[in-house]
Amino acid sequence: MRCVEIPGLDKTSVGLLNKPLFGSASVGARVTHDGAGLYKTGHECVSLTTIRCVGIAQHRGFVMRAFHRSCAGLVLVTALVAASCGSDDDSGAPEASVEQEGSAATEPSVASNDSVETDATTAPVAAACGVLEAGIPEDFDVLDPHIGAGETPATWLPLVYETLVGVDKAADITDGLATDWSISDDGLTYTFNLRQGVTFHNGEMLDSSHVKWNLDRIIDPETAASSQSTLAVIDSVETPDPATVVLNLSEPSSPLISALAQQQRVGIMHPDSVGADGAFAEGIGTGPFTFVAYSSGDRLQLDAYQDYWGDNALLEGVEVRIIPDATARLNALSTGDIDFAWAVPAEDAASLAEDGSFQIQENIQNRGNFFSINIDKPPFDNPKLREAMQLAVSRSDIAAAGWNGFAVETMQPYNETSFWYLDKELRTDADLETARSLVQEAGAEGTPVTIVQWDQLGSDAEAQIVASAWNDIGLDATIEKASGADLISQSEGEDWDVIYLWIGLITDPVRAYNFLYQSDATRNGISGGIQSDEMDQLLTEASQSSDPDERKALYSDVMQINLDLFAQFYTVRPFGYVGVGNDVTGFEQGVYYVQYQGGGMSYACVPADD
Numbered sequence: 001m002r003c004v005e006i007p008g009l010d011k012t013s014v015g016l017l018n019k020p021l022f023g024s025a026s027v028g029a030r031v032t033h034d035g036a037g038l039y040k041t042g043h044e045c046v047s048l049t050t051i052r053c054v055g056i057a058q059h060r061g062f063v064m065r066a067f068h069r070s071c072a073g074l075v076l077v078t079a080l081v082a083a084s085c086g087s088d089d090d091s092g093a094p095e096a097s098v099e100q101e102g103s104a105a106t107e108p109s110v111a112s113n114d115s116v117e118t119d120a121t122t123a124p125v126a127a128a129c130g131v132l133e134a135g136i137p138e139d140f141d142v143l144d145p146h147i148g149a150g151e152t153p154a155t156w157l158p159l160v161y162e163t164l165v166g167v168d169k170a171a172d173i174t175d176g177l178a179t180d181w182s183i184s185d186d187g188l189t190y191t192f193n194l195r196q197g198v199t200f201h202n203g204e205m206l207d208s209s210h211v212k213w214n215l216d217r218i219i220d221p222e223t224a225a226s227s228q229s230t231l232a233v234i235d236s237v238e239t240p241d242p243a244t245v246v247l248n249l250s251e252p253s254s255p256l257i258s259a260l261a262q263q264q265r266v267g268i269m270h271p272d273s274v275g276a277d278g279a280f281a282e283g284i285g286t287g288p289f290t291f292v293a294y295s296s297g298d299r300l301q302l303d304a305y306q307d308y309w310g311d312n313a314l315l316e317g318v319e320v321r322i323i324p325d326a327t328a329r330l331n332a333l334s335t336g337d338i339d340f341a342w343a344v345p346a347e348d349a350a351s352l353a354e355d356g357s358f359q360i361q362e363n364i365q366n367r368g369n370f371f372s373i374n375i376d377k378p379p380f381d382n383p384k385l386r387e388a389m390q391l392a393v394s395r396s397d398i399a400a401a402g403w404n405g406f407a408v409e410t411m412q413p414y415n416e417t418s419f420w421y422l423d424k425e426l427r428t429d430a431d432l433e434t435a436r437s438l439v440q441e442a443g444a445e446g447t448p449v450t451i452v453q454w455d456q457l458g459s460d461a462e463a464q465i466v467a468s469a470w471n472d473i474g475l476d477a478t479i480e481k482a483s484g485a486d487l488i489s490q491s492e493g494e495d496w497d498v499i500y501l502w503i504g505l506i507t508d509p510v511r512a513y514n515f516l517y518q519s520d521a522t523r524n525g526i527s528g529g530i531q532s533d534e535m536d537q538l539l540t541e542a543s544q545s546s547d548p549d550e551r552k553a554l555y556s557d558v559m560q561i562n563l564d565l566f567a568q569f570y571t572v573r574p575f576g577y578v579g580v581g582n583d584v585t586g587f588e589q590g591v592y593y594v595q596y597q598g599g600g601m602s603y604a605c606v607p608a609d610d
Contacts, residue, residue, distance in 0.1 A: 131318065132601070134320050134338060135341045137326065137342065150485065158287065161267025163266055171365075177198060178194055190257075198309040208243065211245045212239050226265045230265075288312065289303065289317070304316055314605045333357070333358050339584050349577050365592050368570040372491075388436070397430070402459045424556070445475075454500070462572070467479055509552075519535075530562065530565060535558055584605070
């Protein structure tokens with residue numbers, strides 16, 4: 001059997017060539033990879049004469065990537081079978097050639113059970129992908145990409161809604177629905193050029209009016225959007241033509257581009273997604289997947305969007321199942337009942353994965369667990385009591401016992417490798433003696449303390465360790481669980497004691513600091529309700545500065561004010577993991593996201609059911 005070189009052909013494309021195209025005849029001979037960059041044809045007298053680059057070819061209703069998305073034609077494959085085959089010395093055998101328009105993209109290989117009549121190094125033939133079933137811990141609080149509060153919509157709605165600015169696997173800024181942008185010298189005008197050929201799931205073409213509608217809705221206080229305070233710096237949105245969006249700012253804003261890439265907060269949807277009463281009605285986005293059905297407390301069903309502007313999803317669809325119990329989620333993954341598990345406890349995943357039934361991938365992100373004390377509610381308005389409560393907590397105990405060693409102690413939301421990591425003294429052990437004395441000085445012995453914990457995420461053990469520590473210093477601590485939405489609602493009121501939560505999905509520090517500490521911020525209550533003119537001024541200066549070092553110094557001062565107030569204190573940064581079934585190929589977890597430019601769920605494949 002003779003090897004022929006076919007430049008630019010990847011393994012997925014080779015598998016496609018071995019399938020009937022559009023219900024007609026295939027190439028006429030099996031094409032296989034020899035593991036060394038060459039390809040073999042099953043018969044000497046058969047040759048691929050012309051393969052012109054295209055975006056996609058369809059096989060049995062399943063969309064598969066053939067070559068680079070910039071190509072515009074269809075895959076044209078011609079098989080020439082000689083009337084009489086040549087001899088083994090290759091005499092008379094035609095050479096294969098490949099004519100390309102643009103460079104071929106490297107695509108994830110797709111596993112198949114098809115048999116191949118070659119040696120052991122032969123790559124598997126590509127097969128149609130099916131519906132990937134994912135298990136998640138918490139239900140969607142909303143399907144609206146502007147007002148979601150929990151982690152669930154932040155993680156999964158980006159499959160449906162895209163943002164003006166995108167992120168890559170490392171969560172670095174890249175193009176999105178805008179291909180590029182420019183900023184005026186005074187930092188007050190941002191001009192975005194929109195990607196051409198993007199359609200919403202209702203078939204309507206995206207233009208600047210849609211972007212304006214979304215941004216106007218987000219910055220309107222009546223919407224109560226999660227990013228309202230962050231994007232409030234946008235004074236007006238102009239649309240000089242259908243392909244251009246101009247943002248006029250009231251003041252310079254260094255984190256604006258990063259804020260526009262927050263997938264979970266600023267997704268672009270069609271205006272028809274909202275009813276005449278202003279309430280969300282249906283989800284119409286531009287992403288690689290479309291809404292099919294949603295059943296509260298049960299599942300969300302998505303189908304691949306066949307007219308997607310970029311590389312079409314390999315999967316036929318995604319079914320997101322709500323499985324609150326972590327053990328049940330991992331068992332479902334082990335038995336093959338689901339293909340993917342989000343937010344798996346590290347210690348459980350590591351032990352269960354040892355049997356080889358699934359793999360774990362780290363979900364790397366800047367993240368910090370924290371407890372916030374309501375500084376406006378007596379007796380917690382006494383700083384001595386708040387200091388005592390913080391001194392009683394052992395971060396090392398939380399990391400070791402609360403997370404079984406799968407966490408590191410921290411007093412901030414950034415990890416040590418981040419530019420934004422602050423050089424602050426970190427106390428890891430408790431000082432119970434001093435804490436008891438401060439409780440007595442505050443006259444707070446026996447004070448009931450209710451810790452409100454997010455019911456689906458976090459660690460019960462961590463909450464219990466903190467409650468036990470506070471009981472040891474003379475308080476009466478108990479734990480109350482609440483949904484993410486209820487927890488946020490409580491933080492906006494006055495009658496709560498302590499909130500146990502975490503913040504992640506952090507790129508620019510505006511999310512970790514302005515989002516929580518600004519007096520008029522949407523989530524100010526989560527920080528303990530800090531109202532500080534000095535902090536507000538520092539936060540404003542930090543968001544306006546274009547000098548990263550200056551911004552870091554300003555945020556360090558902001559954090560110091562919080563530390564001196566004993567309002568919000570961080571404990572640990574847990575390691576995050578996702579579980580991926582062995583039948584799943586092509587998926588790589590990004591920093592924060594399951595969907596990002598150039599990868600994620602739309603590049604995953606799971607074999608279709610027979």
